[in-house]
Amino acid sequence: MATTADIIITNGPVLTMDPAAPRAEAVALAGNRILAVGTRSEIESLAGPKTQRIDAQGATVMPGFNEAHMHIFPGSVSLRQLNLHGIQGFEPLKAAILDYAAKNPDEPLLMGFSADYSIISLTEPCTRHHLDAILPDRPFMMFAPDHHTAWANTAALEKAGILQGKDVGIGNEIVMGPDGLANGELREGNAFGPVSALASTGGREELGMVTGMDPENVTPEQFALDRAILKAGLDYCASWGVTSIQNFDGNHYQLRLMRDLELSGELSCRIRIPYHMKNFMALEDLDKAAAWKKEFATDMLRGDFVKVFMDGVLDSQTAYMLDGYGDRPGYTYEPLFTPETFDAIATKADALGLQVAVHAIGSAAIRQTLDGYEAAVKANGKRDNRHRIEHIEIIHPDDIPRFAQLGVVASMQPVHYPGGTCFPAEATTAKIGEDRWGYAYAWRTMKEAGAPVVFASDWPVSPVSPFQCIQDALTRKPWKDGLKDQRFSLMEALEAYTAIGAWVEFMEDRKGMLKPGYLADVVILTKDIEAVAPEEIMDTVRPAVTICDGRITFQA
Structure with a gap:
């Protein structure tokens, strides 16, 4: 040396x-x-x-900083979109949309993000009629902060061919109004995908999340546009001190774009991109994931793990819950995979030496995921594959010790805590139910139970700033007296953003520390x-x- x-x-x-x-x-x-x-x-x-x-x-x-859970393509695209974070009420929404529309006269689909579920009011959900009253003649769609729900105006629904509704598959929904037409609320990717496709990017940024498939017939001009968008997004992440990204949607197309940036020396962050396993894919498709792991295996760019969605989110009541919701007892929703299907995926991926990372927000989704990892251990023996569960927003106490027993990583985002710096406590707290508050967003509980806890932002669901996430980890205020203090110390939070992040991606022998x-x-x-x-x-x-x-x- x-x-x-x-x-x-x-x-x-x-x-x-x-x-x-x-x-x-x-x-x-x-x-x-x-x-x-x-x-x-x-x-x-x-x-x-x-x-x-x-x-x-x-x-x-x-x-x-090692950003252990984010979405680089949607995040990069969001830098060109209307940021609605903190906007509340019809008139402020109208002013923001009209200003954005005036500044973007040629965009075929105007898009906003970080629109709160109660952006109109706590009692009145947003519909296409609100958006039509603001912008009747140009297609417009805005995403909720979690990117699991979107709201579109009539012009967008009509142009996308979904105003009359459409079967969009299990776990997805075009919400219909009393007039027999779509009311504008679109739940999950299959529902809002047809609208996203109207954008100048053709919805290519959503494909890694919605279908896991590659876009068809990309022209050189489209490739150059996507490359420039991603380069700007990577540089933006670097401006926040991020040097490593563990991305949470992906396809071979994104890996090829990143390879192009890597070969020209323009990759400003290290990045790993998953194979996104969807519920309509055949088990044999995991062999492709194993091939990606060999094809993309440098210290700057890797395609070496599998991502799975087990459920949706609390706010749209698409999270899969044990014992229902606090404000809707008995309503549990449903998982995106049957237990048998997920057990088979976890077992095969584990046998192939692939890490599996599962989005599981509701208590039932978390339990089903742990069951799948347990099935893999029974079939294959204990291996060091460091499988992960992402978000873990409400967990049953019986499942907490299973993380340490099975060697499963708890990937959590302090900035998501309702009542912190990013999201309001209501109405999420009511959906969880007061009797379960002690097991919601329970970072300290998980750490004390022996789970490796890694932190991230989930950008663009929340800002990419590690400092906002760290502040939320250090300053969390409980929803009522008597709840366990879930705060981390500064050193614990910094470790969860650096050394533990490197360990989670099997790179603890060469990064995450100054050594x-x-x-x-x-x-x-x-x-x-x-x-x-x-x-x-x-x-x-x-x-x-x-x-x-x-x-x-x-x-x-």
Whole structure:
């Protein structure tokens, strides 16, 4: 290894995330590796005439953030869309949509995102009639923050051919109105997919989530557009200190776009993209996932795991629940896979050496997923495949110890907590039911039970900022007195965003810590994060410099 550093970083507290040497004064990088971590004088001695010196100005130096659950293509596209976060009431919605429409005269489908379920009011659900009253003559659709529900106006429904309704398969729904026509609410991807297809991107960003299939007949112009959109999204992630992305939708097309960026040296974050296994696919399709794992296997780009949706979300009551909903007892909804089908998927993927990651929000979905992982252990013996469950928003207490017993990862998003910095407590708390509040979004409970807990944002469901997520993990307020304190310490939250994220993707031997020989993925913050009050982190801390693979990918 080289003995002269290409970059040295001094004058800031270094949080290495390495339990053997948790703190240091300075870091040296050579090529795409960490050359040394130590005292300022030790690191200064490695400088040569061409070494780039970075002064951290008293701010924290740490491993780059590992965004362990996000959607890069929809997120990248959302940078061009109307952000409705925080908009409440008809008049503010109208002003925002009309302003956006005026600025985008040529877009065939105007799209908004982060529209709260109660954007009109807590008592009046949004319909196409509200949107028609704002914009009657141009197709418009807006997504709920969770991207599991959308609302479209009549022009969009008509152009997509779904105004009269349509069978969209299990777990999906075009909600019909009393007049026998679609009322504008579209639940899950098969329902809003036909509308998304009207956009200038042709809905290609949704395919990895909705069908898992590749788009047909992509022209060179469309490929170039998608590549530019993704490049902008990756650069945006780098601007938040992210150096690794574990993506949660995908297809071979996205992997090819990323390979193109990788080969030209434009990949500003490491990324892994899953094979998205849908309920209409044959079990043999998992062989394709195994082939992707061999085809895409660099430290920058990998296609090495399987993603599955077991249920929907709490707010549209498409989460699969034990004992029903708090405000709708007896209504449990249904899983997207039968137990037998999922057991077979988990067992085959496990045998192929593929990690499985399952979106499971409701207590019944979580239990069915754990049952599938247990079936895989019985069939194949215990393997180190680090299977995951994503979100875990409401869990039955009997299922908590099973994570440690089965070696299952709890992938959770503190920023999703209703009543935190991103989403209102109502009406989600009512849907959960007060008797189950103690087992909702239970990060600390899961950690204390021995589950590896990894943090992420789920962008564009919530902002990609790791600092907002960390603040929510540190400052969570319970919904009532007497509930267990679910907060993390700062160091636990940072570890869940770095070292544990690397472990979850089998890269703990080369990233997630600042350690000699490890990959040079570093973020220098604008503040000493340990000196910032927890409730001020998201508004005051930012990356000053992001370095991925030894290259500066962002500089404030």
